[in-house]
Amino acid sequence: MKSAVITFPGSNREGDVIRALHQASGVEPLKIWHQDHELPQGTDLVVLPGGFSYGDYLRCGAIASRSPVMDAVRSHATKGGLVLGICNGFQILVESGLLPGVLMRNAGLKFICKMQHLKVCRANTPFTSAYKKNQIIKVAIAHGEGNYIADDDTIAMLEDGNRIAFRYCDAEGDTEKGNPNGSINSIAGIYSKKLNVLGMMPHPENLIEALVGGTDGRGLFASITAYKGAA
Amino acid sequence: MKARVTVTLKNGVLDPQGKAIEGALKSFGLEGIESVRQGKIFDIELISSDPAEAETLLKAAAEKLLANMVVENYRIEILG
Amino acid sequence: MQNNIAITPELVAQHGLKPDEYQRILDLIGREPTLTELGIFSAMWNEHCSYKSSRLHLKGLPTKAPWVIQGPGENAGVIDIGDGLACVFKMESHNHPSYIEGQMGFHTRYDGNILVNAMAVGIAKADEIFYAKATGVGNPIVYLGSKTGRDGIHGATMASAAFDDAAEEKRPTVQVGDPFAEKLLLEACLELMQTGAVIAIQDMGAAGLTSSAVEMGAKGDLGIELDLDKVPCRETGMTAYEMMLSESQERMLMVLQPGKEKEAEAIFIKWGLDFAIIGKTTDTLRFVIKQHGEVMADLPIKELGDQAPLYDRPFVETPKRPEIDPKSVTPPMGNANAIVKLIGSPDFASKRWVWEQYDHLILGNTVQSPGGDAAVVRVGEGPRGLALTSDVTPRYCEADPFEGGKQAVAEAYRNIVAVGGTPRAITDNLNFGNPERPDYMGQLVYCIRGLGEACKALDFPVVSGNVSLYNETNGRGILPTPTVGGVGTVEDVSKTTTLAFKAEGEFILLIGVTKGWLGSSAWLATIAGREEGAPPPVDLEAERKHGAFISSLIQDGHATACHDLSDGGLAIALAEMALAGNMGAKIDKLPEGLPNHAALFGEDQGRYLVTVKDQAMAAIILKRASSAGVPALMLGKTGGQELTLPGESPISLERLKKAHEDWLPSYMTGEI
Numbered sequence: 001m002k003s004a005v006i007t008f009p010g011s012n013r014e015g016d017v018i019r020a021l022h023q024a025s026g027v028e029p030l031k032i033w034h035q036d037h038e039l040p041q042g043t044d045l046v047v048l049p050g051g052f053s054y055g056d057y058l059r060c061g062a063i064a065s066r067s068p069v070m071d072a073v074r075s076h077a078t079k080g081g082l083v084l085g086i087c088n089g090f091q092i093l094v095e096s097g098l099l100p101g102v103l104m105r106n107a108g109l110k111f112i113c114k115m116q117h118l119k120v121c122r123a124n125t126p127f128t129s130a131y132k133k134n135q136i137i138k139v140a141i142a143h144g145e146g147n148y149i150a151d152d153d154t155i156a157m158l159e160d161g162n163r164i165a166f167r168y169c170d171a172e173g174d175t176e177k178g179n180p181n182g183s184i185n186s187i188a189g190i191y192s193k194k195l196n197v198l199g200m201m202p203h204p205e206n207l208i209e210a211l212v213g214g215t216d217g218r219g220l221f222a223s224i225t226a227y228k229g230a231a
Numbered sequence: 232m233k234a235r236v237t238v239t240l241k242n243g244v245l246d247p248q249g250k251a252i253e254g255a256l257k258s259f260g261l262e263g264i265e266s267v268r269q270g271k272i273f274d275i276e277l278i279s280s281d282p283a284e285a286e287t288l289l290k291a292a293a294e295k296l297l298a299n300m301v302v303e304n305y306r307i308e309i310l311g
Numbered sequence: 312m313q314n315n316i317a318i319t320p321e322l323v324a325q326h327g328l329k330p331d332e333y334q335r336i337l338d339l340i341g342r343e344p345t346l347t348e349l350g351i352f353s354a355m356w357n358e359h360c361s362y363k364s365s366r367l368h369l370k371g372l373p374t375k376a377p378w379v380i381q382g383p384g385e386n387a388g389v390i391d392i393g394d395g396l397a398c399v400f401k402m403e404s405h406n407h408p409s410y411i412e413g414q415m416g417f418h419t420r421y422d423g424n425i426l427v428n429a430m431a432v433g434i435a436k437a438d439e440i441f442y443a444k445a446t447g448v449g450n451p452i453v454y455l456g457s458k459t460g461r462d463g464i465h466g467a468t469m470a471s472a473a474f475d476d477a478a479e480e481k482r483p484t485v486q487v488g489d490p491f492a493e494k495l496l497l498e499a500c501l502e503l504m505q506t507g508a509v510i511a512i513q514d515m516g517a518a519g520l521t522s523s524a525v526e527m528g529a530k531g532d533l534g535i536e537l538d539l540d541k542v543p544c545r546e547t548g549m550t551a552y553e554m555m556l557s558e559s560q561e562r563m564l565m566v567l568q569p570g571k572e573k574e575a576e577a578i579f580i581k582w583g584l585d586f587a588i589i590g591k592t593t594d595t596l597r598f599v600i601k602q603h604g605e606v607m608a609d610l611p612i613k614e615l616g617d618q619a620p621l622y623d624r625p626f627v628e629t630p631k632r633p634e635i636d637p638k639s640v641t642p643p644m645g646n647a648n649a650i651v652k653l654i655g656s657p658d659f660a661s662k663r664w665v666w667e668q669y670d671h672l673i674l675g676n677t678v679q680s681p682g683g684d685a686a687v688v689r690v691g692e693g694p695r696g697l698a699l700t701s702d703v704t705p706r707y708c709e710a711d712p713f714e715g716g717k718q719a720v721a722e723a724y725r726n727i728v729a730v731g732g733t734p735r736a737i738t739d740n741l742n743f744g745n746p747e748r749p750d751y752m753g754q755l756v757y758c759i760r761g762l763g764e765a766c767k768a769l770d771f772p773v774v775s776g777n778v779s780l781y782n783e784t785n786g787r788g789i790l791p792t793p794t795v796g797g798v799g800t801v802e803d804v805s806k807t808t809t810l811a812f813k814a815e816g817e818f819i820l821l822i823g824v825t826k827g828w829l830g831s832s833a834w835l836a837t838i839a840g841r842e843e844g845a846p847p848p849v850d851l852e853a854e855r856k857h858g859a860f861i862s863s864l865i866q867d868g869h870a871t872a873c874h875d876l877s878d879g880g881l882a883i884a885l886a887e888m889a890l891a892g893n894m895g896a897k898i899d900k901l902p903e904g905l906p907n908h909a910a911l912f913g914e915d916q917g918r919y920l921v922t923v924k925d926q927a928m929a930a931i932i933l934k935r936a937s938s939a940g941v942p943a944l945m946l947g948k949t950g951g952q953e954l955t956l957p958g959e960s961p962i963s964l965e966r967l968k969k970a971h972e973d974w975l976p977s978y979m980t981g982e983i
Contacts, residue, residue, distance in 0.1 A: 009495055009583060016675045033581075050673075055491025059299055066296060095299065102302050105247050113670045140672040149245060149302065182247070206675045211805055212689065213672070 001228040003029035003045040006073070008064045008092075013050030013205065017086065020205040021047070024221035025228075034067040044228045045082040046073050048089030050142070050203060060103065060145045061091030070096050082126055082224065083197040087143055090189070090199035099190055099199045100158070101150030107182025111144035115213065116180060116202055118166040118188055119173055125195045126227040127165070130219035136173045137216035139202045141180060146201040148183035148190075155184055165189035165198055232277045233310040234289055238298045239270035273297055282309050314345045314551060314607050322346075326353035332620050339614055347551045347600060347607040351615070354518035354556055355525060358780050361619035364746035365778045368759045372773045373766045378735055379774055385442055386514060388774025389435075390736045392800050396690060397437040398697060402430040402740040402796045403516075404779040424784045428740040430701055430796040434690055441504060443513040443523075445531035445566045445592050450510060452524070452535065452590040453572070455579060456496045456562040457489065459520070460545035463558030492561040492584075499582040500563060506578070508571035515562040521555045523564040524590075525598055528612045534593035535612060539602040543585040551600055551607035566592060626752035632710055635835065635844035637827040637909030642838070646907050647959045649838045650882045653912075654890075655970030656837050657978075659879055664975040678804045682891065684729040684875055685797075689804045696804035698732030700797045704878060705790035707846035710831040712754045716761020716793055717849040721916060723797030724769050725875035728858040729919060731807040731865040732799030734769065739776040739795050744788020746780050754791040755780070762793060768851035769858075771797070808865050810874035812892030812922060815950040817871055818929035821881065823857050823918030824942050825902035827909025833878045834912035846914075853917040860941045861919050869923055869932060876918040882911035882956070884920050886967055889954050895964055897955045898947035907958060922949060 003021050005014050014031065021029045029047070030040055039046065053064035064070075070092075077083045077098055085093035093099045106112060117138050120131040131137065150158070158164055166188040170178035175186040181201075189200025204217030240246050246268050253267035275292070277285050286307060293305040316322075323333045326349055336344055336352050344352065358364060374382035380397055381389035387401035405427040445452075503509060511531070513523040520542070528535040539554050549557075567575055572588060579586035593599075598615060600608040642649065653659055666681040678696060679687035685700035702722040708715030720737065727734045739762065744751035766772055782789045801807055829835050830844025864870040872892070876884045881901075889895055901910040923929050929945055936943035953961040977983045 009498075010491055012494070013673060016673065019675060052491065052494075055489070057491070058296070062296065062299065094301075100301075102299055104245065104302075107247055109247055109251055111668050111670075113672060114667050115672075142670040142672060147245075147247070182245075203672070206672050208675065211678055211693075212675055213677070 001025045001027055001044050001225055002040065002042050003027070003047060004032045004039050004043045005029045005047045005049055006032050006034060006069055007049070008034045008051065008053035008067065010053040010055055011049050011051035011088070013087065013203065016203070017047050017049045017205040020208045020217065020221045023208055024218065025225040032069060034064065034069050036069050037072060039072045039076055043076065043081065045084060045224055046076055048073075048083070048085040048092050050087035050089060053088055053092065056145070059095065061088055061095040065092045065095035074098065077192065077197050080194060080196050082228075084127065084224070085199040086203060086205065087201055090201055091145065093197065093199040098197050099192060100154045101148055101190070103145050103201070104147040104149050105145050106143070106147050106180070112180055113140070113142040114180070115139070116141040117169050117171050117173070117178055118202060119169045119175055121164045121167060122162060125165070125191060127198045127220055127223050129226060130222040134173070136169065136171070137219070138207065138214055139204050139217050140206040140213065141202045143181070143201055146181040146183065148187040150184065158190055159185070161193065163191045163193070165191050166200055166202065232280045232285060234275050234277055234285055235308045235310055236273040236275060236289055236293050236297055237270060237306045237308070238273070238293070238303050240268055241302055241304050244302045285309055314347055316346055318343050318346070318349055322349065326350065327357055328353055332356060335618070335620065339618060340610060345608060347555060348610055350552045350556050351521050351598070351608055351610060354521045355615045356619045357518075358778070359517050360522050362778055363620045363622050364624055364752070364780060365741065365755060365759070366621055367623055368756050371760065372763045374772050374774065376736065376770060376772045379772055380437065380440070381442070382772070382774050383776060385775070388736060388738055389440055390774060390798065391437055392690070392697065393695060395437050397435050397440060398432060398798055399435050399440070400430065400432040400738050400796065400798055401775040402428055402701070402738040402794065403777050404428050404740050404742060406742060406779050406782055424782050424789050426742050426782065426789065426792060428701070428742065428794045430738060432697065432699055432798065439504070441509055441512045443511055443526050443530055445511045445527040445533050447510065448533065448592055448594045450569055450592045451567050451572055451588045452537065452592065453565045453567050453575065454542060454562065454585065454587045454589045455499070455565060456584055457492045457559060458543045458545035458585055459549065459554055459557045459562070460559050461549065461553055461557060462560070464553060464556045488560050495582045495584055496561050496563060499579050499584055503575055503578050506571065506574055508568050508575050509565055510568060511566040513564050515564060517558060519557050519559065519562060520564070525612055525615050527564065527566060528592065528598065529616045531592070532596070534595035534597045534599070535590060536593050536599040537590035537601065539589070539600060539607070541587050541589040543587050551602045555600065555608070624746055624752045625749045626756045627749045628753050628757060629712055629750070632830065632843060632845045635830040637829050637906060637913065640829060640835070640839060640908070642908045644838065645959065646882070646911055646956065647962050649834065649908070649912070650886055650962060651966060651970045653833060653837055653879055653883060654886050654967055655974045657974070658833055658837075659883055659971070660974035661971050662975065663972065664979060678807060679730060679809060683810050684726040685732065685799070687730055687732070687801060687804060687807050694803040694805060696801035696807070698727045698730050698799035698801055700726035701794055702726060702797070703792055703794045705792045706831055706836070706842070708754065708758055708791040708793065710844070710846045712757035712791055713761040714846055714848055715791065716758035717765040717851065718846070718916060719793055719795040720762055720765035720769065720771060721849045721851065721854050722875070722877055723795045724771055724854060724858060725919065727797055727799035728861050729808070729810070729873045729875040731862070732801045733862065734771050734797060734799045736772050736774045737766065737795050737797045739773055739793055741776065741778045742782055742789060742792040742794065743780050744783050748788070751788045758791055758793045762795070765849065765851055769855060806866065806868065808870050808873040810888050810891050811872055812888050812894040812896065812949045813871045814924070815894065817922040817924055817949045818926060819896060819898070819946045819949060820921050820923065820929060820932060821902070821918065821944045821946050822861060822921065822936065822941060823876070823915065824853070825881065825905070825910060825913060825915050825918065827902070827905040827913035828915045829909060829913055832880070832912060832914045834880070834908070847916050849916045856939070857917050857919065857941055860936065860939055861921065864921060864932065869928060870921040871924055872922040874920045876920065878914055880912045880914050881920070886954060888920060889964060890968055890971055893964065894949055895951040895953040895955070896947060896949045897951065898957060900944065900946055901957055902944060907956070911956065
């Protein structure tokens with residue numbers, strides 16, 4: 001599997017996701033500078049990593065979403081290529097119009113870093129096949145603007161289209177509880193219509209080793225690897 | 232020529248910061264404040280001195296970058 | 312503003328220079344300084360740069376060990392951590408002196424001076440460390456990072472009559488940090504270092520361009536010549552004086568290999584940062600500043616640092632306080648209630664509200680998160696790691712600066728031992744009041760002596776540090792606060808321990824001597840309302856011996872949990888272990904011959920709690936302790952959802968947790 005990890009000024013979790021992809025696929029992802037106009041030939045997966053691109057100035061992800069490389073990412077997505085945006089990457093995806101909605105300041109107005117439980121809403125996607133439907137996983141969150149908001153029609157479209165990827169929940173899987181940032185319907189991640197673009201606030205890439213918090217994040221990278229391997 | 236673009240949240244969009252500011256103001260005992268919505272102001276210097284041209288340019292700037300049209304509105308003022 | 316104005320006594324005073332210090336300048340350069348030169352001297356000879364009040368005493372600190380690669384005097388200290396790697400670390404302060412508080416206007420709820428001490432720890436290849444020392448004559452000096460503005464130029468100086476009519480517009484601003492620019496600067500510097508272009512590097516901190524350039528030259532026995540017309544400026548019309556004193560953030564100065572300028576420039580342009588060649592190294596040993604073709608300053612570079620004033624300021628020792636006999640204190644409330652009250656008091660309440668606002672999981676190497684004795688981070692793919700902690704008990708330092716200084720080091724040592732690390736070296740941040748007052752100077756002197764004695768005895772040298780004096784509020788000095796940041800190495804991060812109780816029915820052992828020391832204790836202050844008494848003495852030999860014993864237990868895999876005892880004593884340590892593991896304990900036995908409140912809340916030093924998996928292991932450990940001459944006592948067993956102490960009513964974990972977790976969030980929202 002060939003993955004390209006886009007680096008923006010202010011990216012800081014690119015190394016973490018590179019490590020997770022390498023662990024899952026055995027192949028070292030390529031780092032792509034945001035000023036590049038093209039993706040490497042044969043790219044299977046594009047990752048927009050976490051960080052604070054452009055200092056989170058203006059709006060989180062706003063300036064990065066207008067970077068030269070984003071046109072190439074857009075056309076990759078249009079052709080059905082896989083795109084994964086994590087945290088700041090999710091913010092860039094909504095700012096670039098690849099996913100609907102916006103990510104506002106956390107309801108508590110504070111940056112929050114902690115371990116968080118998620119419910120995997122569906123397992124039949126390129127990103128989640130290694131999980132079971134409604135499986136509860138524990139991953140990290142670390143964001144100040146993760147409060148997912150969209151108008152009623154958009155939320156209905158996402159819900160009806162079965163496009164919610166993950167919801168925040170407590171250890172027992174109750175999505176009414178454990179919502180850390182005020183997101184509508186406890187939404188932690190969403191898919192594009194064709195399920196090839198995933199944006200999520202939590203960090204599965206930080207939960208890939210038993211010694212460092214746990215391994216619940218591995219499934220996401222294993223799923224992508226399995227999907228591309230089968231393709 | 233100078234211009235100002237003001238970006239505000241659309242009505243109905245939850246504004247946690249505005250809410251917090253509102254709460255703080257009320258806690259100071261400032262009576263008569265109904266609600267607070269916060270936004271951003273961009274003061275922009277333009278090369279052109281043609282108001283119509285400026286309007287077009289600023290509209291593009293606002294829609295392309297300054298405002299997120301999903302949740303925000305913008306207003307352009309030419310300050311002369 | 313003219314560079315060649317007459318230097319009046321008022322102007323000298325506004326620059327924080329004493330008349331005798333000014334005389335020293337006149338003697339050194341043989342003429343009246345220009346205004347820019349006066350500014351340069353004031354920056355180099357102030358307390359922050361010259362350590363003129365503390366230097367004499369800092370000399371007594373041990374700074375060497377076989378694993379120390381670089382001790383104090385550089386940008387940061389460096390120690391060898393094995394496998395060709397080094398750990399680089401430093402503590403800095405950003406304290407707000409009282410005179411700024413009013414202007415900042417954010418002190419509606421807090422009285423007192425806010426101390427902000429931050430410790431940065433990094434990892435480098437041991438053979439790829441860059442220093443500030445310049446080498447080679449005629450090499451380019453390069454300015455990197457953000458532009459220079461009128462940030463942080465001293466208020467009194469700015470408002471002086473020496474300024475022209477535009478002075479009002481040039482009011483000083485507090486320097487504003489830009490973490491985004493800092494991140495870009497960091498990335499660009501690391502990328503540039505890979506090219507082999509860097510000879511020397513120095514960050515522009517306090518007194519920015521002045522101190523960074525002088526340090527590079529003086530360390531390398533070279534002169535420096537700067538052309539200020541080349542310095543990237545954020546504001547127009549900046550004078551040489553302003554540029555040399557600006558404290559704008561996110562700037563670096565480098566000496567580059569000649570011929571590598573283009574390569575270096577390309578990297579900085581890629582990261583969107585300013586890059587300018589602003590001068591060169593010379594063989595004259597002069598610090599020459601030019602602007603608009605004129606020489607604005609021409610000073611002997613070595614003397615700017617070496618000849619800075621050195622004060623042996625008068626000091627008095629803090630009077631010794633009497634010891635408190637535990638039997639003489641009648642507990643005002645039951646011990647169970649006292650535990651709940653203490654665990655929910657500012658000193659012991661959970662700081663989760665704070666650390667959840669900082670990203671402590673990034674890089675995927677955090678083996679032990681905040682909330683334990685020390686953080687443990689894996690180095691690269693492991694198995695090596697680092698144990699990191701910072702500590703000080705200002706209450707003790709005020710009561711007895713010498714013992715308090717010792718205790719700060721000993722506690723950092725214990726924190727590292729308790730997670731399974733080997734203590735290696737410390738960085739310190741000495742936050743004190745006005746050194747011109749003999750009582751505050753005495754606190755500084757004796758704290759430093761205490762630190763030094765403990766560092767020597769524990770083989771725990773000081774490799775970097777910072778001194779922040781004149782911290783006071785309404786004329787009253789802060790509590791003496793020598794913050795100690797400790798770094799330890801971990802051979803294998805899979806063999807570290809945490810404080811959490813792990814399983815039901817494990818045996819709890821207390822290591823160390825308990826005499827029920829209540830003087831200056833948290834219990835005496837918070838529960839009995841008495842801030843008095845001598846603080847607990849630190850037996851450094853015992854610290855070392857007990858530390859070695861704990862290390863061996865952890866290395867052999869016998870300790871299932873470990874926690875060091877500090878303020879709050881045995882009771883608080885047990886409560887913290889129970890809370891971390893969400894598991895109670897039943898204690899059958901307490902240290903003998905003491906009233907319960909003294910056994911539970913005494914703050915005797917050199918102690919740890921460990922759990923072991925069963926009775927057989929407990930017996931083995933007790934035997935091992937006895938033959939090592941280490942006092943050890945079996946207290947009881949883990950289990951249940953209550954903490955039960957002999958003769959006290961059981962405390963539910965729920966009640967403890969509520970008290971522990973609720974205080975800080977409630978305080979911050981103004982509910983209490």
